[in-house]
Amino acid sequence: MKELDIIQDVILNEHNQYLHNVSIDNVILVYHNKELKVLLQRPHGLAKWTLCGGYIKRTETIDEAAARIARERTGLEDLFLKQFKAFGNPTRTRDSAITVKFINEHIDHSTEKNNWMLDYFVSLGFYTLTEFELVRPTGELSAEECQWWDILKLPALLFDHKLIIEEALKALRLHLYNYPIGYKLLPEKFTLPEITSLYETILDKKLDDRNFSKKLLATGIITKLDERRNIGPHRSPFLYIFNKIKYDEALENGIVLSI
């Protein structure tokens, strides 16, 4: 073995140590009927549900990959996406549901060719905020089912996807105090009771409506319209929109929402 070969061999060995499966898992969230909901899919032949996930193409950035995955499932462009954490440990993709699927489909899961899904997997966690009304959940070919689930009543989830959702919510709560992102979950025009109850749901605590609206208005991020929503047998609440300029500024520099 010549010296150069040895060097190349060392390099190649080192290379193999760097190679891992990498996926993106996207916690796509909406707010509907006073519930925070996450979009989940159930792959063909599997008894458990999964986050909307996918791989990274060699031609795109990880943010672009996450946006593409969100687009494939929601049909929407330009969604608000945020990377929040990477997950990786030797056993996170060990799940008996996969073995059951292989057995059911007569796939020989003892070969290296097929058991790769149980191998080391690094997953990059993103959350996406969007509006319930705009989304037409679509699993397309890759899933048997694709639908919204209340985050308080999740079905059985594959791998560590429950943990990933919990971490996404932790990150979302933290960001909610530092950025005006809550608005992304509401329609363009919304009422004060709606935004109050959204924040109450995410933060899981009761807010004083008078003080909360005072603070929101003080930031200048929302603007009152001369227009009301008809909500049936009750006084009609005013509609508000958010102020794009102030919003972008607060997104860039952060704000302190002491709520």
Add this chain to the structure above:
Amino acid sequence: MKELDIIQDVILNEHNQYLHNVSIDNVILVYHNKELKVLLQRPHGLAKWTLCGGYIKRTETIDEAAARIARERTGLEDLFLKQFKAFGNPTRTRDSAITVKFINEHIDHSTEKNNWMLDYFVSLGFYTLTEFELVRPTGELSAEECQWWDILKLPALLFDHKLIIEEALKALRLHLYNYPIGYKLLPEKFTLPEITSLYETILDKKLDDRNFSKKLLATGIITKLDERRNIGPHRSPFLYIFNKIKYDEALENGIVLSI
């Protein structure tokens, strides 16, 4: 081709799409002489400096990998580590410095075997906080040099490592407002002027010493000792330690340090 083979082929193709190079880049920080310093190394035959990085073993979690990398460079166990962001795009590892190294070392960089470093690379960014006095920087065999650099006067860095450092500092600043992590950069016993100036350096703004110390003491996180530090021809400042119980609590639940 039998049906099963086709399925397996599809699976295998999908598998390849998931495969990427994954590395960890660790922004190891200390505070010394009123400067925030980062530990960098210069690999053999390379003109540019890099963060302390490495790969993930298939037997460890990504946090364990980051801790191991920090240990290999600092000699210290149980460091404070925090994952802050993943980096990945098609061109982040294109750097002429690599090509120059290959040419200098007569390595044929046109073969797939050798140009893998220029391939798609996902890097998981961590920062590590520790004390200058405890660390003996050691590049060991993998680097020609390994030393501290003032974050305000960085040398030429490989790939996007300058960006990674900037993002680490952004994350550190944000965390500084929500967690009592600043203390990790100080020795066990420290003075009020020391911690004030540490926060001033990280946040890059002047603080009112009276109000800052009032707030710190109000959190209960630091405790005054009946002991002073001798600082030459000046009044000797009292020493403080931090309160482990309060500290852990604040680390767990977060605090709001309005500084």
Add this chain to the structure above:
DNA sequence: CCTTTATTCCGTAAAAAATACGTAATATTA
């Protein structure tokens, strides 16, 4: 020994922000 110098060490008053709280208006149904 006394003066100089650079630094630490407080405390209080004013301003700003957060909190607590109750009642009148209103849109619809019966």
Add this chain to the structure above:
DNA sequence: TAATATTACGTATTTTTTACGGAATAAAGG
């Protein structure tokens, strides 16, 4: 037109944050 469920909003109190200056002290130098 009465009942019901909801929105709208202001003020007083408490808490937190900010602004600010002067006395104490450790060593060095004359």
